Amino acid sequence: MSKIMVVDDAQFMRVRLTKLLTGHGYDVSEAENGEQAVKTYRAARPDAVLMDITMPEKDGLEALAEIRSFDPGARVIMLTALGQESMVIQAIKSGAKDYVVKPFDPDRVMIALQKVLG
Amino acid sequence: MNVQFLNPFVEAAFMVLESEAGVSAKRGQLALRRSAATADDITVLISMVGQVNGVALYGLSEDTGIALVSRILDQPFDEFDALAQSGIGELGNVITGQAGNRLAEAGFEAKISPPTMVLGKGTLISTLDFERLQIPLETELGTIQIHLALREA
Numbered sequence: 039m040s041k042i043m044v045v046d047d048a049q050f051m052r053v054r055l056t057k058l059l060t061g062h063g064y065d066v067s068e069a070e071n072g073e074q075a076v077k078t079y080r081a082a083r084p085d086a087v088l089m090d091i092t093m094p095e096k097d098g099l100e101a102l103a104e105i106r107s108f109d110p111g112a113r114v115i116m117l118t119a120l121g122q123e124s125m126v127i128q129a130i131k132s133g134a135k136d137y138v139v140k141p142f143d144p145d146r147v148m149i150a151l152q153k154v155l156g
Numbered sequence: 157m158n159v160q161f162l163n164p165f166v167e168a169a170f171m172v173l174e175s176e177a178g179v180s181a182k183r184g185q186l187a188l189r190r191s192a193a194t195a196d197d198i199t200v201l202i203s204m205v206g207q208v209n210g211v212a213l214y215g216l217s218e219d220t221g222i223a224l225v226s227r228i229l230d231q232p233f234d235e236f237d238a239l240a241q242s243g244i245g246e247l248g249n250v251i252t253g254q255a256g257n258r259l260a261e262a263g264f265e266a267k268i269s270p271p272t273m274v275l276g277k278g279t280l281i282s283t284l285d286f287e288r289l290q291i292p293l294e295t296e297l298g299t300i301q302i303h304l305a306l307r308e309a
């Protein structure tokens with residue numbers, strides 16, 4: 039069973055994503071900002087991450103870079119309301135495997151996850 | 157305040173409300189204001205910093221907030237609790253993010269802040285020396301007031 043970490047500052051989004059993922063049989067851990075995401079990643083070593091960008095403490099792009107620095111194989115999918123080209127390019131350069139723009143589309147999220155999990 | 161900043165927000169709000177809550181919206185009468193905004197039951201504040209600077213506010217009644225999150229999560233809420241607050245904050249985040257994407261395409265890149273929420277009607281929210289555009293969006297679940305106090309950098 040694959041372990042997925044959900045990172046979003048909105049409790050509402052974490053609840054929605056966790057519902058979706060546990061419904062598909064995944065094991066889910068949660069973090070509510072970039073700082074916590076890095077810590078939880080180290081401890082839980084999830085198989086894939088769904089990462090928001092706009093968050094307090096540390097944003098999702100910083101957390102992505104930090105996670106990839108100690109685990110170059112980390113599979114991180116960005117899931118954010120920000121879709122500017124500059125953001126997408128920065129995320130892909132920092133090692134994001136996919137980039138999904140909100141509003142939240144459950145099918146799009148599941149396809150992205152199944153693709154990175156192979 | 158540059159009026160070309162308005163449409164990206166209106167289009168983003170229409171798209172996000174439709175996609176998240178299956179609600180269609182109609183734009184009401186646009187107004188330009190210099191006085192402070194009066195808070196609704198719920199007001200979401202999100203700042204933008206970059207080639208556009210300032211703040212976007214989203215005001216709505218508690219009934220509208222509860223109706224929206226009930227639709228989005230497909231589960232009834234009877235009070236505007238922490239989860240519901242988080243849902244409305246996130247709605248503001250997604251609308252502002254989508255507006256930001258449209259502004260970036262028009263040549264105005266900006267970062268957005270996490271949402272802040274003012275609860276309780278009647279508080280005055282001053283955007284100081286920023287002029288403010290106010291446009292109501294009418295939906296079957298109630299009105300959402302968008303206030304924009306934005307300026308080109």
Ligand SMILES: [Mg+2]
Pocket residue numbers: 046047048090091092093249270
């Ligand atoms: Mg966020």
